[in-house]
Amino acid sequence: MATAHSRTAARYMMAPAVTLLLGWMLVPLVMTLYFSFSDYRPLRGVFEPWVGFENYVRFWNSSSFADSVQTTLILVAAVLVITVALGILLAMLLNEPIWGQGIVRILVISPFFVMPTVSALVWKNMMLDPNNGIFSHIWRFFGAVPHDFLSQSPLFSIILILSWQWLPFATLILLTAIQSLDSEQLEAAEMDGAPPLARFWFLILPHLGRAITIVVLIQTIFLLSIFAEIFVTTGGAFGTRTLSYLVFQRIVESQNIGLGSAGGIFAVIVANIVAIFLMRIVGKNLDA
Amino acid sequence: MARAVTPRRKAIATTAAWGIGLLLFFPILWTILTSFKTEAQAISNPPVFLFFDWTFENYQVVQDRSGYMKFLWNSVIIAGGSTLLGIIVAVPAAWSMAFVPSARTKDILLWMLSTKMLPAVGVLYPISLVFIKLGILDTRIGLVVVLMLINLPIIVWMLYTYFREIPSEILEAARMDGASLKEEILYVLTPMAVPGIASTLLLNFILAWNEAFWTLNLTAANAAPLTAFIASYSSPEGLFFAKLSAASTMAIAPILILGWFSQKQLVRGLTFGAVK
Numbered sequence: 274m275a276t277a278h279s280r281t282a283a284r285y286m287m288a289p290a291v292t293l294l295l296g297w298m299l300v301p302l303v304m305t306l307y308f309s310f311s312d313y314r315p316l317r318g319v320f321e322p323w324v325g326f327e328n329y330v331r332f333w334n335s336s337s338f339a340d341s342v343q344t345t346l347i348l349v350a351a352v353l354v355i356t357v358a359l360g361i362l363l364a365m366l367l368n369e370p371i372w373g374q375g376i377v378r379i380l381v382i383s384p385f386f387v388m389p390t391v392s393a394l395v396w397k398n399m400m401l402d403p404n405n406g407i408f409s410h411i412w413r414f415f416g417a418v419p420h421d422f423l424s425q426s427p428l429f430s431i432i433l434i435l436s437w438q439w440l441p442f443a444t445l446i447l448l449t450a451i452q453s454l455d456s457e458q459l460e461a462a463e464m465d466g467a468p469p470l471a472r473f474w475f476l477i478l479p480h481l482g483r484a485i486t487i488v489v490l491i492q493t494i495f496l497l498s499i500f501a502e503i504f505v506t507t508g509g510a511f512g513t514r515t516l517s518y519l520v521f522q523r524i525v526e527s528q529n530i531g532l533g534s535a536g537g538i539f540a541v542i543v544a545n546i547v548a549i550f551l552m553r554i555v556g557k558n559l560d561a
Numbered sequence: 562m563a564r565a566v567t568p569r570r571k572a573i574a575t576t577a578a579w580g581i582g583l584l585l586f587f588p589i590l591w592t593i594l595t596s597f598k599t600e601a602q603a604i605s606n607p608p609v610f611l612f613f614d615w616t617f618e619n620y621q622v623v624q625d626r627s628g629y630m631k632f633l634w635n636s637v638i639i640a641g642g643s644t645l646l647g648i649i650v651a652v653p654a655a656w657s658m659a660f661v662p663s664a665r666t667k668d669i670l671l672w673m674l675s676t677k678m679l680p681a682v683g684v685l686y687p688i689s690l691v692f693i694k695l696g697i698l699d700t701r702i703g704l705v706v707v708l709m710l711i712n713l714p715i716i717v718w719m720l721y722t723y724f725r726e727i728p729s730e731i732l733e734a735a736r737m738d739g740a741s742l743k744e745e746i747l748y749v750l751t752p753m754a755v756p757g758i759a760s761t762l763l764l765n766f767i768l769a770w771n772e773a774f775w776t777l778n779l780t781a782a783n784a785a786p787l788t789a790f791i792a793s794y795s796s797p798e799g800l801f802f803a804k805l806s807a808a809s810t811m812a813i814a815p816i817l818i819l820g821w822f823s824q825k826q827l828v829r830g831l832t833f834g835a836v837k
Contacts, residue, residue: 279661280661280663282657282661283657283658283660283661283663284657286653286654286656286657287653287654287657287658287669289650289653289654290650290651290653290654290673290713290717291654291669293650293710293713294673294676294710294713294714297676297710298676298679300687300691301683301684301687301688301691302679302683302684302687304684304686304687304690305683305684305686305687308686308687363581366574366577366578366581367578369570369571369574369578370566370571370574371571371574371575371578371579372571372575373575373579374578376582377578377579377582378582378824379821380582380583380585380586381581381582381585381586382820382821382824383585383586383589383817383820383821384585384586384588384589385820386767386771386813386816386817386819386820387589387771387813387817388770388771388773388787388788388791388812388813388816389771389773389788390773390777390788390789390791390792391592391791391809391812391813392588394791394792394794394795394805394809395588395589395591395592395806395809396588397795398802398805399588399591399592399595399802399806400588400591404604405603405604405802407587407591407608410607410608414607437585437588440585441585442831445824445827445828446828446831446832446836449828449836450836453836483835483836484832484835484836487831487832487833487835487836491831491832494677494678497678497680498680498681498682498774500681500682500773500774500777501773501774501777501788501792504773504777504792505792505795516680517680517681517682517683518682520680520682520683521682521685524682524685524686525685525778530686533686534683534686537680537682537683537684537685537686538683540680540682540683541679541680541683544678544679544680545675545678547678548675548678552671552674552675555671555674556667556671
């Protein structure tokens with residue numbers, strides 16, 4: 274079907290998108306790479322174009338680097354585990370015949386559409402606030418001393434907020450996948466006397482494999498670069514500094530462009546390692 | 562599908578599902594309720610749920626004091642503009658990849674998606690510099706361009722998925738009947754592509770509306786959309802619970818409603834058709 278003529282036309286049609294994305298990727302990346310080898314602190318008027326690998330060594334050796342990588346991994350892994358596990362359970366529940374299914378679905382998916390800055394503020398002030406948050410009211414009701422979540426268990430709090438935001442997405446995707454499961458197969462297994470756990474393990478879970486891959490992929494892309502939730506709640510304090518937030522602090526807050534850019538390159542490398550890994554799975558799973 | 566469901570089982574499932582649904586929705590519900598309270602009622606202990614004097618005052622104050630409409634307008638322009646621009650660039654690309662696939666099509670698609678993995682902080686400073694040079698820092702046009710670029714891979718993927726689902730038999734049949742290329746595109750393909758393009762528009766509008774990193778870092782007074790406006794409430798002097806709730810409610814309401822209507826497309830779009 275594809276003639277030489279249409280192939281040429283196709284190339285022209287693809288050119289704008291490919292060129293734009295290539296430019297978007299290469300231009301800033303080359304600039305970041307350039308800055309990462311220089312001592313560049315605009316607020317102090319320092320600019321020395323070539324300092325070798327000094328920034329990389331300093332960024333790598335600072336204790337905050339290792340901490341931030343650890344925080345990032347904990348955050349992403351925890352949210353993925355929580356949302357996928359609870360998502361499967363919730364999707365199975367919503368797949369049951371229930372009264373008012375449409376409304377329940379709307380209630381469940383709503384958090385996904387809430388702006389990140391809003392959800393961070395709502396959780397910070399209305400839920401987790403030590404004086405007026407709902408959680409402290411509940412704490413007081415049971416006679417306990419209210420807990421200042423964001424300073425006493427900050428990482429937990431952020432995981433909670435992020436899980437609340439992403440559970441709806443996981444549930445929705447998994448629910449759609451469950452609904453496409455052949456119910457006759459399930460019934461046959463049930464009649465053959467397969468216990469519920471076995472049915473879950475051997476029928477439902479394998480069927481969900483593809484959907485789980487997608488959930489993990491999309492969530493990882495967004496979670497690796499979460500910003501608003503940390504910016505608004507803790508500002509990176511109390512051990513909630515992810516790698517990309519650390520880079521943000523070096524560049525925007527301390528205006529040390531050289532050091533921050535080296536950190537940015539590290540972030541790019543980490544993201545690429547994750548990307549290669551994920552793309553392999555997706556490439557295999559999505560028969561494009 | 563004729564599975565016998567005992568009323569007992571249905572009752573248990575219903576109770577559990579509603580319980581979890583309300584639990585997940587509670588922070589949103591609470592925000593909406595608080596927006597109708599006075600500041601004193603908003604922080605009363607124990608909290609009041611429904612029995613308070615409902616007031617619209619907070620909405621009025623948010624608009625009067627901080628010019629909510631300006632931020633709303635910025636959000637509409639930025640999210641709408643970047644979505645439209647993205648579609649204009651993405652439709653031809655997705656179209657040609659879907660209908661004239663080559664050996665490299667899949668690689669190009671994966672490469673496009675991989676640009677989403679580029680950490681935004683890593684390129685924030687260069688982008689700011691380029692924007693200052695071009696004089697488009699803190700302008701809506703600058704943000705339109707950035708948001709278009711960050712969502713472009715997703716737009717291309719979504720459109721590609723939708724276009725591929727158009728059966729080629731119909732095209733061939735049209736050709737057999739002697740349709741010209743123009744007729745083919747106008748009368749056969751376009752009507753079938755419109756729903757996919759519409760879903761893509763909708764979803765990308767939602768993504769762009771909620772995007773926070775670039776809007777917070779590339780705007781200040783002039784082009785700040787609602788994401789940045791809300792974040793300004795986190796400073797202590799701006800902390801009024803009822804006002805914050807009113808501002809939040811106004812910022813999320815349009816997208817929440819759009820989202821409710823587009824659940825189905827959301828699944829197809831964001832999973833690139835892999836989950837149906």
